[in-house]
Amino acid sequence: MNLPALLDCVSSSSCVVTQVSTGLIIGMLLFLVASGLTLIFGVLGVINFTHGSFYMLGAYFSLTAYRVTGSYFDAVIAGALGVAVFGVVFERLFISPVYNSNVLMQLLVCYAFILILDDVVKIVWGTDFQTMGMPATFALPPIHLFGGFVPPFYVFLTGLTVAAAFSLSVLVNKTRFGKLVRAAAVNRQMLSCLGVNTSLLYAAVFGLGSLLAGAAGALAAPVRSMSPEMGFSILIESFIVTVIGGMGSIIGAFFAAVLVGIIRAFGSIGYPLFTDGLMFAFMALVLLVKPTGLFGRKLA
Amino acid sequence: MSRALKLELREIDVSYGASQILFGVSIEIEKGATMALLGRNGAGKTTTFRAIAGLVAPSAGQILLNAKAINGLSPYRIARAGIGYVPEDRQVFPEHSVEDNLRIAKKPGAHRQVYWNLQRIYEVFPTLYSIRQRAAGRLSGGEQQMLVIARALMGNPELILLDEPSEGLAPIMVQQIARLLLRLREMGVTIVLAEQNLHFCQTVATHVTIIDKGQIVLRDKAENLERDAEITRRYLAV
Ligand SMILES: Nc1ncnc2c1ncn2[C@@H]1O[C@H](COP(=O)(O)OP(=O)(O)O)[C@@H](O)[C@H]1O
Ligand SMILES: [Mg+2]
Numbered sequence: 307m308n309l310p311a312l313l314d315c316v317s318s319s320s321c322v323v324t325q326v327s328t329g330l331i332i333g334m335l336l337f338l339v340a341s342g343l344t345l346i347f348g349v350l351g352v353i354n355f356t357h358g359s360f361y362m363l364g365a366y367f368s369l370t371a372y373r374v375t376g377s378y379f380d381a382v383i384a385g386a387l388g389v390a391v392f393g394v395v396f397e398r399l400f401i402s403p404v405y406n407s408n409v410l411m412q413l414l415v416c417y418a419f420i421l422i423l424d425d426v427v428k429i430v431w432g433t434d435f436q437t438m439g440m441p442a443t444f445a446l447p448p449i450h451l452f453g454g455f456v457p458p459f460y461v462f463l464t465g466l467t468v469a470a471a472f473s474l475s476v477l478v479n480k481t482r483f484g485k486l487v488r489a490a491a492v493n494r495q496m497l498s499c500l501g502v503n504t505s506l507l508y509a510a511v512f513g514l515g516s517l518l519a520g521a522a523g524a525l526a527a528p529v530r531s532m533s534p535e536m537g538f539s540i541l542i543e544s545f546i547v548t549v550i551g552g553m554g555s556i557i558g559a560f561f562a563a564v565l566v567g568i569i570r571a572f573g574s575i576g577y578p579l580f581t582d583g584l585m586f587a588f589m590a591l592v593l594l595v596k597p598t599g600l601f602g603r604k605l606a
Numbered sequence: 607m608s609r610a611l612k613l614e615l616r617e618i619d620v621s622y623g624a625s626q627i628l629f630g631v632s633i634e635i636e637k638g639a640t641m642a643l644l645g646r647n648g649a650g651k652t653t654t655f656r657a658i659a660g661l662v663a664p665s666a667g668q669i670l671l672n673a674k675a676i677n678g679l680s681p682y683r684i685a686r687a688g689i690g691y692v693p694e695d696r697q698v699f700p701e702h703s704v705e706d707n708l709r710i711a712k713k714p715g716a717h718r719q720v721y722w723n724l725q726r727i728y729e730v731f732p733t734l735y736s737i738r739q740r741a742a743g744r745l746s747g748g749e750q751q752m753l754v755i756a757r758a759l760m761g762n763p764e765l766i767l768l769d770e771p772s773e774g775l776a777p778i779m780v781q782q783i784a785r786l787l788l789r790l791r792e793m794g795v796t797i798v799l800a801e802q803n804l805h806f807c808q809t810v811a812t813h814v815t816i817i818d819k820g821q822i823v824l825r826d827k828a829e830n831l832e833r834d835a836e837i838t839r840r841y842l843a844v
Contacts, residue, residue: 482709489699489710496697499659500711501685501761 312576323454333567334467338522342515348554355416358541364523378441385524393516552602618667642811651800688716690763700743715762
């Protein structure tokens with residue numbers, strides 16, 4: 307524990323700005339992954355353990371697209387849509403047969419694909435760390451903000467994620483699609499008796515969750531190095547975010563992701579060897595006070 | 607407005623796991639008829655409906671809708687073929703508002719006909735209009751029953767399955783539902799009704815079928831029910 311360093315940082319506005327903005331982008335990426343995870347769990351009732359691998363695929367897809375087209379915009383589209391399509395196919399072929407199986411069976415299928423996708427990445431992109439580097443569009447001088455400096459890409463990433471969070475919440479709460487999705491989460495059979503093709507709806511929800519993970523991977527590409535194991539650590543962190551926010555709650559995932567991001571950012575100064583531990587400690591604390599998570603509701 | 611559908615069950619067997627529930631059930635419902643399926647608790651009425659709705663697959667036999675086999679189709683295809691389903695335990699979407707419950711179910715009928723919309727539903731069910739913003743889970747039993755019937759109508763069905771719609775309702779509600787069913791019949795909708803309430807059936811049904819222990823034991827016109835009094839007593843807990 308390094309309390310003096312933490313106090314030093316907190317008393318300097320430039321350090322606070324740097325750590326808060328670092329924490330925010332950790333949080334934004336975590337939110338994008340966790341919101342897909344929580345959406346899929348909330349509606350389909352399965353925990354998609356391959357979700358971290360989808361994030362990894364998004365990063366690598368965008369890397370290749372960026373190298374081919376030189377456009378970061380294309381790279382984000384490739385990462386998000388590529389993974390969405392992959393997710394829909396994956397759901398139809400491998401997840402839909404195990405909806406009614408027990409969790410162990412679902413875990414087994416997903417775990418197999420965690421290993422398979424890691425190997426696929428090794429074969430296609432190699433085992434070495436890879437970096438995209440900051441795309442030319444964002445290779446600008448940092449923005450002066452509240453007495454500190456923030457890279458323009460951070461602002462872009464945060465803005466885009468907040469917009470995505472807002473759109474997702476409108477989609478789920480206000481649109482017909484969202485009403486159907488929430489109805490399916492409660493009573494799939496009855497919904498299909500009303501003429502709704504719930505298999506299609508499930509595939510769409512899985513595709514949407516995958517899209518979010520793929521987008522997260524593509525947005526992480528300029529600021530993270532890529533390796534075949536990158537999916538697993540974000541999976542664990544997303545679980546923590548999902549649990550803190552309340553399983554199935556998208557707003558909960560947002561606030562939990564930001565909190566976890568900030569804790570990680572400041573924790574890396576004050577408790578550099580214990581940042582993961584801090585995250586778990588925070589989760590334990592939340593669960594002690596509110597066992598269903600910040601925004602979770604009691605399961606019936 | 608609606609073109610009615612003719613429904614035919616031919617020698618249906620249904621099992622849940624190892625226990626067989628329906629044994630060679632055959633039922634024929636003419637277009638525009640209102641058929642009451644009567645039977646004690648546990649006789650197999652709900653299972654019959656679940657088979658028609660596609661929620662459970664018969665292990666033998668056929669279900670024909672206007673002479674086309676529908677058994678084995680997914681529930682949503684059966685719904686789109688024109689069958690509306692009002693389950694006995696209501697199954698509203700509890701967190702959705704009354705109006706959202708109705709909106710979710712909105713679809714044109716099997717022949718693309720659209721008669722029922724929110725406005726028509728609210729004309730027929732003024733109570734639902736006054737509580738349209740309320741969460742469906744917070745309605746009374748009678749209100750929920752209204753809602754699920756209305757919800758089924760939003761799909762513009764040509765045949766509607768109602769599983770014990772009068773169960774647990776106050777007499778005034780039961781009368782209201784009876785009037786609605788008569789109106790639907792006038793509109794040409796084919797109705798299949800599971801019931802234990804003999805009196806209710808006599809008011810609304812044109813035909814009756816009695817099921818006992820998973821087998822059909824009587825088929826007749828409703829007007830002959832008096833004549834069948836002996837059988838009726840035997841198979842219904844009166
Ligand atoms: N899911 C199920 N699994 C096993 N048995 C069931 C199931 N549902 C109903 N049954 C049995 O099937 C029989 C018929 O039930 P049901 O069709 O609900 O009768 P009814 O609607 O006429 O009261 C009953 O003996 C009931 O216990
Ligand atoms: Mg029943």
